[in-house]
Amino acid sequence: MLLAPLSGVTDLHMRRIARRCGASAVVSEMVAAAELARGDAESQLRSEGAGVSPHVVQLAGCAPEPMARAARIAVETGADVIDVNMGCPAKTVTGGAAGSALMRDLDNAERLLGAVRGAVEVPVTVKMRLGWDEASFNAAGLAQRAERLGLNAVTVHGRTRQQFYKGNADWAAIRAVVQAVRIPVFANGDVTGPEEARACLAASGAAGVMVGRAAQGRPWLVGQIAAALAGEARPAPSREECADIACEHYEGLIALYGPAMGARHARKHLASYVDHAGPGALATADRTRLLTTADPAAAIELLRKAFLDPDGHVLEPLGEAA
Template sequence: MTRDHYLSALRGTDDRGAESPPVLLAPLSGVTDLHMRRLAQRLGASAVVSEMVAAAELAKGDAESQVRAEGAGISPHVVQLAGCAPAPMAEAARIAVANGADAIDINMGCPAKTVTGGESGSALMRDLDHAARLLAAVRGAVAVPVTVKMRLGWDHASLNAPDLACRAEALGLNGVTVHGRTRQQFYKGRADWSAIRAVVEAVGIPVIANGDITSLDEARVCLRESGAAGVMIGRAAVGRPWLVGEIAAGLAGRAVVPLSAEARAAAACEHYEGLIALYGAAMGVRHARKHLAAYADADGGLSADDRRRLVTTTDPAEALRLLRRAFLEPAGRATPPLGEAA
């Protein structure tokens, strides 16, 4: 994928052959693991982005960071990097590209205190000169497309996303994603999609809108209010990795055919088994718990007791049995522990 074809590589076409807006799976730290991304892409996402990778750790060869940046079976493979110093960011970008990344996204939007406390993520929006040095370092280090994800600003007194986007464009970046909140809002209230329009009007590169998009109807409203070229789906896709593809199909004018209960169960079980294979049984079970809870809550097919057992069991066989039940059996009927008669 060349720099000039970043957006066209993601866009689909509608039934008339016209381009349709891309719909991407957002980078979610500790959530958008390799197997969730594979599922989302196979089920129709225009592109998927890795969970946030600490650039300094990847540059040092940290094993966990390498797993986070893994993209086997994904195309295009987009790796998101976070950091506060130009040299490690540039080196991490080179490593990611050497290992198969087709594009690099730079995190300037994460609001978590553990990230902003280290002057990374959305903290970079408080010093746009320094932010620009990071953008320039990554852009100069790799030949693949480079994008940046940001918020509207640090707070409502400094809504400087248009300025940061202009700097990104001037440095040769290929796209911008904007979450429609400030850092100080964290995830409170509602994302302001109309505020993203100021960024769209400030730059010529593609702008992707992000924040609180949970359905096809909301995606359409977001595109209309923001003027963005596409949308990015985050928290709403947890427990529903098929949602991104459904929204993409709808925006392309195709009929949205919901996955059957059997297909949803198979996808959830594939995800769980993939995590066990990727991380090993002990770590995989722990890593999977947030996903198990989300799958259970998304479909609502478990009693309270069964849901609790699903997210606490250390037995993969029992987890898979309960996960299938969440999708395939009526809600509220408790199931006995593994090995007992049903």
């Protein structure tokens, strides 16, 4: 069970927590190769992996040379695995001929993968979609090229680029990729719990599952799903444990980025933690204050209030993955 790379979400501290909670592996948020190759400070922070093992860095780009250089930099600074992004659907990425736009030009995609494979000795993987649109399901062909180049694994999100995140992920369509190659194929898209993970594995025939958006605000989810698939009885974290995790994550971002930038990076996480704390966990005014305050002490107080009542009493238990 893997935690997917999520831009702006799978920061160092979320990855540390998810790995500690039982995820088999976790992937960094997408790092722009050209920016990392230029020594951009924020790109370096995105690719940071202290305390995470294995440390997987995902790189995005459209040209072989910067991708190769960035891969070498990532490995020199501790990466154990390089993952190549050929699945991001965002216009800011595809507009630069990177991400899932590479699925429209498999020859360029192959050159890019070859450059990364030749630049480093660690395992190299690639994450893709089914294709650019429904008229061009070419993930199997791209996976075959990756295998011939010596890549070690493939992950396929069960949607096309043109779907973005609309509709349902087509897990069955991933089976064509599984059947086309001998290297492991991981399935991604719409897995929110053990039931969905089992259905995804059955439909796709994949070697494993990668969980993405469902883990935001629940970094323990991937480990819960992994335990359930292994037949282990693992209770959901208590509300006190969830509060501790949320506060650890927030404090880590403040330490990593500094108070101002750390607070900005934390907002989407704070909103997700409160959402998963349950309906009415915070009054509207408290929620607004949590998402806008520049005072770390106030944010911590409000996070704990979301999981516990103001007097410190435990609220209703959170649901469990089954």
